[in-house]
Amino acid sequence: MLKAWYDATLKSYFPDSDETFRRNTGFANPVGQAFQESMAKILDGLMDKAAPSEFVAPLDRVIRVLAVQGLPAGVAIRFLFVLRDLLEKNVDLPASDKKIWQRQLDALAEQSVEIWCECRETLAQLRINELRNRIQQLEACSVAKERGGTS
Amino acid sequence: MAKIAKPAELLKNTGFDSVPQTHWMDTPVDFRPGTWLFPGKAESLIAVDLPNPRKWSPEDADWKLPPNWKEIILDGMRERLQRYRSFRVFMDSCVRCGACADKCHFYLGSGDPRNMPVLRAELLRSVYLYYFTPTGKTLGRFAGARELTEDVIKEWFYYFHQCTECRRCSVFCPYGIDTAEITMIGRELLNLIGCNIDWIVTPVANCYMKGNHLGIQPHGLVDSMDFLVENIQDITGIKIEPTFNRKGAEILYVPPSGDIFADPGTFALMGQLMLFHETGIDYTLSTYASEGGNFGSFTSMEMAKRLNAKIYAEAKRLGVKWIIGGECGHMWRVIHQFMDTMNGPGDFLETPVNPLTGTRFEHAKATGMIHVTEFTADLIHEGKIKLDPSRNDNVKVTFHDSCNPSRAMGLLEEPRYILNKVCNHFYEMPEETIRENTFCCGGGSGLGADENMEMRMRGGLPRANAVRYVHEKFGVNMLSCVCAIDRATLPPLMHYWVPKVAVCGVHELVGNALIMKGEMKRKQNLRFEDLPGVEEDGNE
Numbered sequence: 222m223l224k225a226w227y228d229a230t231l232k233s234y235f236p237d238s239d240e241t242f243r244r245n246t247g248f249a250n251p252v253g254q255a256f257q258e259s260m261a262k263i264l265d266g267l268m269d270k271a272a273p274s275e276f277v278a279p280l281d282r283v284i285r286v287l288a289v290q291g292l293p294a295g296v297a298i299r300f301l302f303v304l305r306d307l308l309e310k311n312v313d314l315p316a317s318d319k320k321i322w323q324r325q326l327d328a329l330a331e332q333s334v335e336i337w338c339e340c341r342e343t344l345a346q347l348r349i350n351e352l353r354n355r356i357q358q359l360e361a362c363s364v365a366k367e368r369g370g371t372s
Numbered sequence: 373m374a375k376i377a378k379p380a381e382l383l384k385n386t387g388f389d390s391v392p393q394t395h396w397m398d399t400p401v402d403f404r405p406g407t408w409l410f411p412g413k414a415e416s417l418i419a420v421d422l423p424n425p426r427k428w429s430p431e432d433a434d435w436k437l438p439p440n441w442k443e444i445i446l447d448g449m450r451e452r453l454q455r456y457r458s459f460r461v462f463m464d465s466c467v468r469c470g471a472c473a474d475k476c477h478f479y480l481g482s483g484d485p486r487n488m489p490v491l492r493a494e495l496l497r498s499v500y501l502y503y504f505t506p507t508g509k510t511l512g513r514f515a516g517a518r519e520l521t522e523d524v525i526k527e528w529f530y531y532f533h534q535c536t537e538c539r540r541c542s543v544f545c546p547y548g549i550d551t552a553e554i555t556m557i558g559r560e561l562l563n564l565i566g567c568n569i570d571w572i573v574t575p576v577a578n579c580y581m582k583g584n585h586l587g588i589q590p591h592g593l594v595d596s597m598d599f600l601v602e603n604i605q606d607i608t609g610i611k612i613e614p615t616f617n618r619k620g621a622e623i624l625y626v627p628p629s630g631d632i633f634a635d636p637g638t639f640a641l642m643g644q645l646m647l648f649h650e651t652g653i654d655y656t657l658s659t660y661a662s663e664g665g666n667f668g669s670f671t672s673m674e675m676a677k678r679l680n681a682k683i684y685a686e687a688k689r690l691g692v693k694w695i696i697g698g699e700c701g702h703m704w705r706v707i708h709q710f711m712d713t714m715n716g717p718g719d720f721l722e723t724p725v726n727p728l729t730g731t732r733f734e735h736a737k738a739t740g741m742i743h744v745t746e747f748t749a750d751l752i753h754e755g756k757i758k759l760d761p762s763r764n765d766n767v768k769v770t771f772h773d774s775c776n777p778s779r780a781m782g783l784l785e786e787p788r789y790i791l792n793k794v795c796n797h798f799y800e801m802p803e804e805t806i807r808e809n810t811f812c813c814g815g816g817s818g819l820g821a822d823e824n825m826e827m828r829m830r831g832g833l834p835r836a837n838a839v840r841y842v843h844e845k846f847g848v849n850m851l852s853c854v855c856a857i858d859r860a861t862l863p864p865l866m867h868y869w870v871p872k873v874a875v876c877g878v879h880e881l882v883g884n885a886l887i888m889k890g891e892m893k894r895k896q897n898l899r900f901e902d903l904p905g906v907e908e909d910g911n912e
Contacts, residue, residue, distance in 0.1 A: 234483040235483055235484065235485050236393065236485075237485055238479075238483035238484070238485055239483075241473070241474045241479075241483075242483065245474055247802070247804065248802045248804050248805050248834070248837060248838050248841070249474065249480075249804055250474075250480065251480055251481065251833050251834045251836075251837035252480065252481070252483065252833070254837065255837070285868075285869070286833065289481075289826050289829040289830050289833075289868075290482060290483070290830065291404055291407070291826075340868075343867070343868055344406070344825050344826060344829065344868070347822070347825050347864045347867060347868065348822045348823070348825050350864065350867075351821075351822035351825075351864065352822060354634065355822075358586065358633050358634055
């Protein structure tokens, strides 16, 4: 199940790239590593009916990557819907149990949107920080110029 | 669970599989905000005589290229194929084995195939094949060749500014193709028609006119240095008096100017000033050659030469015997690989000899210039300075091998030797991410602007991922490095990917640990933070 979910998620990348992400392991493949480790934790958490807090770190790791890869929030979270389809179609469980999963996945999707927004806000903040640093440097330089006289 | 759906089936109608499935030659560049860099300001181009100064934007349909832009580019290619044998060899010898494909940090962070080094080179090679080889002329696209169009220029601009010239890919190429040099040629060609970025061109103009990237005039530079000297006095009680433009000094010291003006580089520079004072070496700084970095090397070889020439000119004018270069990155590619033939020979200089230890740096005989970590490691090795590493006990340190010092000059051991002596908690990142395999910060070679922050985060992911590992495993909270660009680009990278890790220069930790003769009891580190174990007692 994990492999199918992982493979499907990687298929969202350019042809060849998904193959690279699937083939390489460890630190030579940070995207693949983040996805594989985090998706395993998410799936395990769903199976074990883990508390929502257990999902924050693995979700963050995946969404943090997707948030800088040009995907809008609505598309970035679709890897969770892929899992929902997988579970619905392939796991033979009572409807009540499936409903619990669905609710959990809905909650994960909401959490993911929040994480995506926070990531994008961080990016914007980083830009602001850089601009602020640059202005401070320019101010420091202009003070230095004044104190040092004019050339 | 017998039948699990295939990936394509699972992705159907999800919209998640929205990437273009067309051949790269048929896929136009999407200038998405956050991924590209602002073009060079006209006044900066004028300052250094670069062609086609104008106001334009990559988002515009019309890039206002010169009417004969195609002729200029093809003539430029022809000229460089004749001038640089390496360029022709790199164009001809690639067998598309793919060994480099998954080694680029931008590719690993984005999955965009045009960031595979082989394909980035192909952007240029396809044009070379079409216009300069019989097979390309005859077989066209079948042989991987294509015509030069304005869309190709746009693609070059986009992707040659997504390569940090870090040369990680070249480590893995069985033919020794240096893809960074292909990027360098690509950027040279783009410069011929005025397609350059402001984060490079303006520092180049500043450096040419004023001696450093920030455009600080000599008196401003001295004043900024005075500020650092005051901070050192507040922390140690010792007044340091660095000199500028002093004729007859034994050593010329050339730091990257970023360390004079921006934290955390300033802390690293303070550490170096303290070390020079403590050892009593006879050195001077220069206001004319006040920049070790060389953004000219991101523009063209001619521009690299123009900016680099200042160092030897000043060394000659001041009559120094040898030169120490600061904690800078790409400066060392220029010095180690180009300076000797570009502006040398430096035969008016002597082979550097450490006046305290007598160590003769034979490897620097040709250039007369050594890296400051070589000097410091030698001092420590010969027991010439006293250190208290416990002053750095508040930090668990790892070391980021900056691309150029590691891959272009082989500076791998000295920083590690120093770190192991000046702090008690040093941890390496995973083997495949350090030393000559090091992952770039994602903002080198002039890409450290703010407008491409999203792209920087993609490119920096492999480095950050390794930092995350040592942060989680060992509690690492400090990422040290020996490059001014790293000290500018790694803090935002850490902020996004591993927020609890700060960034420092190696000599900041040296300055903290250094026991200076006559110093007052140290209570604070170079950041004015309380030293570990020292309680605030209000005693100023």
